[in-house]
Amino acid sequence: MKPILGITMGDAAGIGPEIIVKALAAKEIYEIARPVVFGDKKIMERAIGIVGGDLKCRTVQEPSLAGKTYGTIDVVDLDNLPLDLPFAQVDGRAGKAAYEYIEKAVGYALKAEIHAIVTAPLNKEALNLGGCHYPGHTEILGALSGQKDYSMMLVGGALKVIHVTTHVPLRKACDLVKKDRVLRVIRLANDTLKMMGIEKPRIAVAGLNPHSGEHGLFGTEDELEITPAVDEAKAMGMDVTGPVPPDTVFYQAAIREKFDIVVVMYHDQGHIPIKVLGFETGVNVTVGLPFIRTSVDHGTAFDIAGKGIADGKSMTESLLLGAKMAKVKFADL
Known part of the structure; x- marks a missing residue:
């Protein structure tokens, strides 16, 4: 069983898209899981251009169609940001979009149509400027899944x-x-x-x-x-x-x-x-939570966003752990 990992793109003004590209450039991820990004295809393509490498993006309508081909980053494209969104700036548009990626992924996770959610970082100030008044990921996920404990x-x-x-x-x-x-x-x-x-x-x-x-x-x-x-x-x-x-x-x-x-x-x-x-x-x-969620343990790193130098190791480890936990939870599939 290769679990489907739903990766939320995070705040597009930060390093989220870049670390996702770096993590998905590793073939080992596709050998154990089927990744799909909940985000914005053109922003992911911009990140590929910054990071470099022989990767491409493809839009998929459903996660069940995603993650089958190494070298292709499949995206459930919400198309909710402009291509010229500036890096390293707190922007309510990016905060609202980051919330929408999480919301979309949670919907699929609650139906077990993805087997784990793996999140790229968001910016709490941008999130609130975008009208989403939460302290961070944990509280958003709790609210969307109806969990308090x-x-x-x-x-x-x-x-x-x-x-x-x-x-x-x-x-x-x-x-x-x-x-x-x-x-x-x-x-x-x-x-x-x-x-x-x-x-x-x-x-x-x-x-x-x-x-x-x-x-x-x-x-x-x-x-x-x-x-x-x-x-x-x-x-x-x-x-x-x-x-x-x-x-x-x-x-x-x-x-x-x-x-x-x-x-x-x-x-x-x-x-x-x-x-x-x-x-x-x-x-x-x-x-x-009623689903698995792993995440990088760092922030949006605005100071290096858009430079292609962000370290993708935490994202890679988050994907590997999400896949490991999903294989145990969904062992009967």
């Missing part, structure tokens, strides 16, 4: 992390660390790692406070909210350890390979170690 997982090098909270102020994040939410994220981590082929996931749960609270000396959340969630997860049969002091847990996971994933309590607690260890190859996975 989801989480962000990051994969970078030898480390995987999954977040209890993400795009909220740090002061608010501390208030959102509650037993039920921590337990839910532990369960999401366990289920998602099994989809990645890890039969018995080893899960570490990071503490929130220094020294995981030191029995209430430096905060009570670890003892009152995190520990009970860990205990309940253990009672369900999961291999869970925690709360582990956050200043040592990433070393234990990434260097000593004692854990397969770390449940982190807030945005930067997870993002900083991932980007230190695997910035160029990091992958963002949204878990808890």
